[in-house]
Each structure stands twice: as structure tokens, then as C-alpha cells.
Amino acid sequence: MIILLLFTAIFGREVPFTANIGIVDSDNTPLTSNIISAFNDTTIFNVEIFKNKTQALEALNATDVRAVITIPKNFSLNLTTGKNTYALLAIDKTDPQVTQTVEGTIKTLFSEFYKEIGNYTEPISVIEETSLMREEIGYKEHIVPGMLCYPFLFSSMVAATGAIVYEKHKGTLKKIRASPVRPLNVLFGKTLAALFQTAISILIIAVLAVLVLTPKVNWNVPLMIPIMFLGSMNGIAVGLLISCIGRSPQAASSAATTIGVVLQFFIGMYFPQEFLPTYIQQIGNIIPMTYAVQAIRSIMLQNAALTDILQPIATLVVSALILYAVGILLYKRWVEKE
Amino acid sequence: MTEKTVIQVEGLVKHYGEVTALDGVSFSVKEGEIFGLLGPNGAGKTTLMEILCCLRRFDEGNATVLAFDLIKDSRKVRGSIGFCPQETLLYDLLSVRENFAFAASLYSLDSKKFKERVEFSSKFLGVGEFLNRKVKELSGGMKRRANLAVSIVHDPPVVILDEPTVGFDPNVKREFWELIQDLKNYEKTVLISTHDMFEADELCDRVAIMDKGKIVALDKPDILKETLGGETSIRIKTKEAPKKAVSLLKEYKCIMRDDEIQVFVKNPWRIVPEVSNKLISHGVLTEKIEVVEPTLEDVFIKLTGRRLTEE
Ligand SMILES: Nc1ncnc2c1ncn2[C@@H]1O[C@H](COP(=O)(O)OP(=O)(O)OP(=O)(O)O)[C@@H](O)[C@H]1O
Numbered sequence: 001m002i003i004l005l006l007f008t009a010i011f012g013r014e015v016p017f018t019a020n021i022g023i024v025d026s027d028n029t030p031l032t033s034n035i036i037s038a039f040n041d042t043t044i045f046n047v048e049i050f051k052n053k054t055q056a057l058e059a060l061n062a063t064d065v066r067a068v069i070t071i072p073k074n075f076s077l078n079l080t081t082g083k084n085t086y087a088l089l090a091i092d093k094t095d096p097q098v099t100q101t102v103e104g105t106i107k108t109l110f111s112e113f114y115k116e117i118g119n120y121t122e123p124i125s126v127i128e129e130t131s132l133m134r135e136e137i138g139y140k141e142h143i144v145p146g147m148l149c150y151p152f153l154f155s156s157m158v159a160a161t162g163a164i165v166y167e168k169h170k171g172t173l174k175k176i177r178a179s180p181v182r183p184l185n186v187l188f189g190k191t192l193a194a195l196f197q198t199a200i201s202i203l204i205i206a207v208l209a210v211l212v213l214t215p216k217v218n219w220n221v222p223l224m225i226p227i228m229f230l231g232s233m234n235g236i237a238v239g240l241l242i243s244c245i246g247r248s249p250q251a252a253s254s255a256a257t258t259i260g261v262v263l264q265f266f267i268g269m270y271f272p273q274e275f276l277p278t279y280i281q282q283i284g285n286i287i288p289m290t291y292a293v294q295a296i297r298s299i300m301l302q303n304a305a306l307t308d309i310l311q312p313i314a315t316l317v318v319s320a321l322i323l324y325a326v327g328i329l330l331y332k333r334w335v336e337k338e
Numbered sequence: 339m340t341e342k343t344v345i346q347v348e349g350l351v352k353h354y355g356e357v358t359a360l361d362g363v364s365f366s367v368k369e370g371e372i373f374g375l376l377g378p379n380g381a382g383k384t385t386l387m388e389i390l391c392c393l394r395r396f397d398e399g400n401a402t403v404l405a406f407d408l409i410k411d412s413r414k415v416r417g418s419i420g421f422c423p424q425e426t427l428l429y430d431l432l433s434v435r436e437n438f439a440f441a442a443s444l445y446s447l448d449s450k451k452f453k454e455r456v457e458f459s460s461k462f463l464g465v466g467e468f469l470n471r472k473v474k475e476l477s478g479g480m481k482r483r484a485n486l487a488v489s490i491v492h493d494p495p496v497v498i499l500d501e502p503t504v505g506f507d508p509n510v511k512r513e514f515w516e517l518i519q520d521l522k523n524y525e526k527t528v529l530i531s532t533h534d535m536f537e538a539d540e541l542c543d544r545v546a547i548m549d550k551g552k553i554v555a556l557d558k559p560d561i562l563k564e565t566l567g568g569e570t571s572i573r574i575k576t577k578e579a580p581k582k583a584v585s586l587l588k589e590y591k592c593i594m595r596d597d598e599i600q601v602f603v604k605n606p607w608r609i610v611p612e613v614s615n616k617l618i619s620h621g622v623l624t625e626k627i628e629v630v631e632p633t634l635e636d637v638f639i640k641l642t643g644r645r646l647t648e649e
């Protein structure tokens with residue numbers, strides 16, 4: 001039910017299409033600024049003005065600027081004197097649908113503009129000078145980082161809850177507690193076990209993802225491992241909390257599973273956060289695992305380096321420390337309460 | 339038997355919210371003794387044992403195990419006790435040997451000592467035959483034995499057993515008693531809880547009878563039974579009208595117990611004909627009249643007016 005609602009919320013609304021385009025105005029006359037404001041007035045385009053072409057093409061390459069229009073010198077003069085007039089277009093052709101819309105709209109706008117100042121002989125031609133094809137980031141590529149984060153909820157959290165609650169219920173925890181082993185060591189042991197379980201799950205998912213989906217992503221394993229660790233620790237800490245609060249093993253286990261099932265939609269596992277409705281994003285922002293998903297996604301899709309993801313890392317460290325500390329306190333209180 | 343005190347308990351009080359589970363319990367257990375806690379459900383036996391194993395806190399009083407304070411030297415106390423609770427200590431999916439290994443690691447046994455202990459348990463508790471089988475494949479009796487073996491894997495001087503023979507059939511119970519009595523040969527001190535009067539009688543050197551968080555009597559089983567004043571009981575089962583029978587026997591000390599009438603007397607062999615004549619002459623037919631030696635349960639009934647087990 002929740003799943004259905006969320007899918008409707010995500011895909012059910014009309015997303016107005018907008019594209020960022022860059023304009024290099026080498027002519028700089030009242031006429032060209034008219035053209036620029038005409039572009040700006042459309043609902044489709046966000047116009048960014050670039051001083052020179054190099055900068056503009058760089059932006060086309062590296063950011064989400066979809067196209068760069070270059071207005072050459074003497075554009076206005078040529079137009080008013082009836083000479084052959086043209087504008088240059090550099091376009092990102094990664095997504096055919098977007099390309100079609102962007103290119104089509106630009107051409108239409110120029111011809112409309114030409115009609116408005118109608119009394120000139122030659123129409124303005126739009127000459128395509130360069131185009132580029134980005135590596136396509138498809139759903140496959142989006143889902144893989146999310147999948148790798150799945151174990152934070154369903155291995156770390158559920159395993160940590162299960163491990164403690166099961167032993168509490170069975171009486172084997174009594175044996176451990178009646179031995180000289182310190183309570184903290186018991187917790188660390190459970191944590192290690194849950195970490196190990198999480199690592200195995202992630203490994204299995206990673207292997208399956210590579211074999212089945214063959215996503216074109218960046219496997220920066222040395223950077224991903226610490227994030228995975230932090231994500232797991234957050235999951236384990238939450239599991240610890242649940243098992244200390246839970247009144248019965250059944251209650252705690254099903255609480256952990258339910259929380260996992262609900263959280264999976266908020267942490268941006270299946271879709272990048274930007275695709276989600278705002279209220280989901282806002283809820284996601286207060287869930288630590290969201291930052292792990294973000295960091296993993298930036299690494300895998302945007303080749304992010306350590307310095308690019310310092311903020312999510314810091315958030316993860318702080319939340320893991322806080323949650324784990326509260327977990328330890330609750331566990332100690334529970335052990336001593338009886 | 340030396341006179342060294344191993345477990346010393348003074349005025350222990352434990353509340354669970356409104357419930358007072360222990361209401362000022364004091365006793366001491368000597369080295370090498372098998373000390374029984376006999377009491378009905380809810381008497382506070384488990385609570386007392388778990389406090390001694392440092393699994394629960396207590397509200398008042400104090401206690402030591404081998405002169406270690408329960409709170410200040412909690413780790414030393416835990417290290418010297420082998421506790422076998424009512425619940426199982428075993429992991430179902432592991433073999434008995436793996437369970438041993440895990441328990442041994444909790445007490446940091448080295449591998450030589452571990453091997454020695456596994457051998458001991460195999461010989462002593464007969465777990466050798468199923469050492470490599472998974473716990474979930476064992477029978478109830480095997481599990482119990484494995485449970486005991488695991489709880490004493492670290493060779494503790496003090497063994498605390500919480501109702502270890504619940505659900506055993508009489509033969510197995512007897513075997514188990516022998517095992518526990520054998521522990522004496524290894525200089526263990528044993529604290530065992532039960533609500534089986536025969537178990538307490540047969541097995542224990544001394545018995546504390548507990549009721550509602552208090553010790554109502556504490557001594558050797560024979561001496562406890564003597565407190566009944568050497569009274570034996572005659573049990574009478576009538577075919578009908580037990581109420582009428584009780585009123586006929588008013589002159590004796592008698593109580594109704596289930597569908598039986600129990601008469602406490604000093605010289606049963608003289609009283610039995612007297613009683614049966616009286617009943618028959620008033621038209622009450624008897625199904626059975628028997629003389630029973632006093633049990634610890636009789637002691638409990640005398641002290642509390644209730645039975646040990648409500649059937
Ligand atoms: N965790 C707990 N919370 C609240 N009350 C408890 C708890 N454990 C035991 N009690 C109460 O304390 C009293 C003593 O219980 P305890 O388990 O010590 O009895 P017991 O003699 O071991 O009984 P049994 O023969 O049934 O094992 C009972 O009234 C019980 O309801």
C-alpha cells in the first residue's frame with residue numbers, strides 16, 4: 001500500500017521540463033539582448049550568459065547546461081543589412097528526447113524572431129558546430145548505489161535487533177551475562193557480527209549487480225568501504241535501540257523490519273533524492289542512512305572524491321556516534337534494571 | 339565437610355514494582371554442601387539465584403560468594419559460579435561441542451583446559467555420545483545434560499541449578515540426582531532449587547523451605563520432618579461424602595487434600611482401625627486407607643497451610 005502511494009507520489013505528477021542553456025554573445029547589441037531576453041522568457045530555458053566560448057563549452061561538458069548558443073560578431077549588422085546571418089549551436093545529445101526539445105525550441109525561437117523583424121531577406125540559420133555524447137546515467141546506474149545501501153537497513157539493523165533480542169528471549173544471553181565478560185564487550189561482539197553480516201550482503205549484492213545489471217559506474221572501493229561502514233554502524237545502532245526498547249522479541253523484530261521497509265523509501269535508495277516529492281526529501285534528510293546513499297551515489301555516478309563528500313561523511317559519523325552512545329546507555333540500563 | 343562458608347546471604351530484599359519477590363532472606367551455604375531451595379511457584383527461588391549470579395540487582399541486604407561481594411567483585415563472583423537457569427543455554431544450530439567452545443571462550447579457557455573439560459563432561463555427564471550432534475537434534479534429556487555440562491564448562495567451585503529436573507521422568511531424575519551428588523566428589527558447592535519435595539529430601543544436605551519471598555524453615559531434611567513432632571499421616575479416600583467423613587474425624591487433626599483426607603497422628607497403627615470402624619459404622623465406605631511417612635511437603639503444609647504444587 002505504502003509502496004503504491006509512494007510510486008504514485010513520485011511518478012504521478014507532471015514534472016515541467018526545464019533545461020539550462022548557455023549563451024555567448026559576441027555581438028552585444030540591443031538586438032542580441034532582445035534575443036537573449038526572448039530565450040529567457042520561455043518557461044523551458046534557464047539562460048546563463050558566458051563571457052567567452054571556452055567557459056561555455058566547459059560548462060556544457062561538466063554541468064547540466066544542455067546547449068550553448070554562440071552569437072557571432074556582426075550578427076546584428078548582417079541581419080539588418082540583409083546578409084546571411086547565423087548562430088552557432090553546441091549541444092549535449094546524451095538524451096535524445098531532451099535534445100530534440102532543446103534543439104527544436106532554439107530553432108523555432110530564432111525563426112520566430114526573424115519573422116518579427118520580418119523585412120529582411122535571409123532567415124537566421126542555426127548551425128550545429130559541436131555535439132557531445134555523455135556516458136548515459138540510466139536507471140540501472142541509479143539503482144545500483146541504492147541497492148548497495150539496502151543492507152544498512154536489512155542486514156545491519158535487522159541483524160543487530162535480531163541477535164540481541166533472540167538471545168534475550170532464549171536465555172543464552174543469561175549465560176553470557178552470568179560470565180565474567182563485560183556487557184560492553186557483548187555489545188561490541190554483536191556489532192561485529194552484524195557488520196560481518198552486512199559486509200556479506202553488500203558483497204553479494206555488488207557481485208549480482210555487476211553480473212546482472214553491468215552498470216557503468218565508478219567502483220571507488222577504497223572510498224566506498226568507509227561509507228559502507230558508517231552506514232552499517234548507523235543501522236546497527238538503530239537496531240540496538242530497537243532491541244533495548246522492544247518489549248518482546250516478536251515486537252522488536254517486526255518493529256525493525258517495518259522501520260526498514262518504511263525507511264527504504266525515504267533514504268533515496270530507489271530514486272535519487274531530487275526525484276522525490278519534497279516532503280519525502282525532508283523526512284529523508286533527518287535519516288542518517290540517506291547521507292550514506294547520497295555519498296555512495298556521488299562516488300559511483302559523479303566520480304566524487306573524498307573532499308566532495310565530506311559533509312555526508314561528517315553527518316554519518318556524528319549520527320553513528322550519537323545513536324550508538326544512546327544504544328549503549330539503554331543496553332546498560334536494561335542489563336542493570338532487573 | 340569443612341566449615342568454610344561459600345555463599346552468605348543476609349537480609350536480601352527484592353521488589354519488582356509492587357511485588358516483593360524476596361522479603362529478607364538470610365542463609366549460608368557451606369563448602370561441599372548440596373543446598374536446596376524448596377518452594378512453590380513464585381516463591382522467589384529464581385530471583386534469589388539470579389541475584390547471586392549477578393544477573394539482577396537487589397534492593398536491600400547483602401550477599402557474598404566465596405567472600406566476594408556481589409556488587410564490588412561482580413566479575414569474580416561471576417567467574418566462580420556455574421549457573422544453569424530454567425531456560426536453555428544452548429544454541430540450537432550449533433553442535434554440542436561448538437556450544438562448549440563458545441561457553442569456554444566466555445571464560446577464556448585455554449585449549450588444554452578446554453579439552454580436559456570436554457573429556458570430563460563426556461565421562462561425567464555422558465555427553466560424549468552426542469558431542470558432534472546439533473542441539474536441535476537432541477532429546478530433552480540429552481539437552482538437559484548438555485545444558486548442565488555447558489554451565490560448568492569452566493570448572494566453577496560453585497554450581498547453581500534452577501529447577502534442573504523439571505519434566506524428567508522418575509528414573510531420569512534419579513540418575514540426575516546421582517550426577518549432582520557426584521559433584522561433591524569434585525568439591526563443588528551446589529545450590530539447587532526445586533518444587534519437588536522428594537528431590538529436596540533425597541538430594542540435599544540442607545533445605546531452605548521458601549514461601550512468598552521468605553525462608554520459612556531451614557535445616558537437614560530429616561530434622562525438618564521431625565518438626566512435625568514425629569507425626570505420621572493417614573490418608574483416607576472415601577467412596578462418597580468426604581465432607582461427612584471429615585466431620586466424623588473432627589477429634590483428630592485432619593485436613594482435606596484434593597479428594598483425600600489426611601489425618602496427622604503419632605501412632606498410626608492404633609488409630610487406623612479406630613478410624614475405619616468409625617467411618618464404617620456411620621455408613622461411609624472407604625476406598626483406601628494408607629499410612630504415609632511424613633514428607634517435606636507435610637512440613638510445608640504445616641508451616642503455610644498450603645500445598646507445594648497446585649495440581
Ligand atoms: N522480571 C520480573 N518482573 C516482575 N516480577 C517478576 C519478575 N520475575 C519474577 N517476578 C515475580 O517475583 C516473584 C518470584 O518469582 P520467581 O521467578 O523468583 O519465583 P520461583 O520461585 O523461581 O518460581 P518458579 O518455581 O515458578 O520458577 C513472583 O511473584 C513473580 O511473579
Ligand SMILES: [Mg+2]
Pocket residue numbers: 383384385424500501
Ligand atoms: Mg523459578
